[in-house]
Amino acid sequence: MNLVGLNEVLAPAAKGGYAVGAFNANNMEIVQAIIEAAAEEKSPVIVQASQGAIRYAGLDYIVGMVRTAAAGVEVPVVLHLDHGTDFEQVLRCIRYGFSSVMYDGSQLPLEENIAMTRRVVEISHAVGVTVEGELGKIGGTEDDVTVEERDAFFTDPAEAERFEKETGVDALAVAVGTAHGPYKWEPELDYPRLQKIKERVSASIVLHGSSGVPDEAVRQAVSLGVTKMNIDTEIRQAFVRAVVAYMQADPDNIDPRKMLAPGKEAAKKVIKEKMRLFGCSGKA
Numbered sequence: 655m656n657l658v659g660l661n662e663v664l665a666p667a668a669k670g671g672y673a674v675g676a677f678n679a680n681n682m683e684i685v686q687a688i689i690e691a692a693a694e695e696k697s698p699v700i701v702q703a704s705q706g707a708i709r710y711a712g713l714d715y716i717v718g719m720v721r722t723a724a725a726g727v728e729v730p731v732v733l734h735l736d737h738g739t740d741f742e743q744v745l746r747c748i749r750y751g752f753s754s755v756m757y758d759g760s761q762l763p764l765e766e767n768i769a770m771t772r773r774v775v776e777i778s779h780a781v782g783v784t785v786e787g788e789l790g791k792i793g794g795t796e797d798d799v800t801v802e803e804r805d806a807f808f809t810d811p812a813e814a815e816r817f818e819k820e821t822g823v824d825a826l827a828v829a830v831g832t833a834h835g836p837y838k839w840e841p842e843l844d845y846p847r848l849q850k851i852k853e854r855v856s857a858s859i860v861l862h863g864s865s866g867v868p869d870e871a872v873r874q875a876v877s878l879g880v881t882k883m884n885i886d887t888e889i890r891q892a893f894v895r896a897v898v899a900y901m902q903a904d905p906d907n908i909d910p911r912k913m914l915a916p917g918k919e920a921a922k923k924v925i926k927e928k929m930r931l932f933g934c935s936g937k938a
Contacts, residue, residue: 657721657753658730659784660824660882663698664858667881672933676700676860677925678736678886680707682719683914684893687922689723689731695926695935698729700754700882702736705743713750721751729938734786736884744774748783756786756827764789764813771821779822786860786882789817790829808847815854825858825882832863843871845878852879860884869931876933883932889921896920 663674679685679701692699703716711719717733724731735755738744744755757774759767771787778785790809809828818826828851831843841863852859858881864872865887872883896916900907907913929935 655724655728655730657724657733657751659782660700660732660734660754660786660858661784663700663730663732664825664881666698666937667934668858668879670933670937671876672937673861673876673881673883674698674700674934675925675928675932676702676732676734676736676882676884677889677928678702678704678707678884679716679720680710680890683918684889684921685719685723687889687918688925689720689727691922691925691929692729692731692938693727695929696729696938697929697934697936698731698938699929699934700732700734702734702884702886703747703752704736704886705738705740708735708743708747713746717751732784737788741770741774745777748778748781752783754784754786754824756788758788758827760788760790760827760829764817768817768820771817771823775822784824785822786825786827787817787821787823788827788862789814808844809851811847811850811854814851818855818857823857825860826855827860827862830861832861832867841867841871843867843875845874848875848878848880858882865889872931883928885925885928888924888928892920892924893917 667674677688688701701720720733732754733752735747735752737758738756739758744757747755757771759770775785830848831841859879860882861875861880862884864883865885900913900916
């Protein structure tokens, strides 16, 4: 199947009361794990590439791998830039064939964030590419984006309404209590704030830092209108632990295929569990 934009998978999610998983890919095995899980679960899926992943693999390789994997399945696949903070990088992703991009101007003053995001939307929509913006800082580290805990702040519902109106984004990432990376303590989501944001914003609501959020909290967030759930840390953890376990069990192995295969399967298991939790299994 050809790559699709965010709206093609998130609009049905909003109507059906479920969320679609957005999973970060950092190598070929994780791309395979994401697409295979989506096909087996009959789930729409969003494959995300961060700026760090792009530097590691290269745009040609990322687009080539995801397009090849998506062509072999019947489920809708979105190729999405995650946390694009560089305007030129966003444009390169569009040129190379990403079907969706995120412009992350959350660390800019509000007026500048609105202006830059609107510019990205204008360019992207002209060529059929969807756009995610971000308002409010989400604590923790996601490749190039680091927000100290003391600097993280929650999204203001009134500002969210203005941001959507003035930028025209298709999806909006909000800060309501999640963080990037492993949690030092159990996250507490601000459900009343999330509900107020959803009441004022028609764009799809995105929850970054969903790895490690308790299942019941995820279900509650979905019930309040979150339709895009980002998962990265739990995939990395599962992948690396499985590879390390294999190496410890067979330290003389010199075949990287045998070493990485357990990592792929471990990542795939996590992804399938998340799809079931989000409610998107069987929706493709």
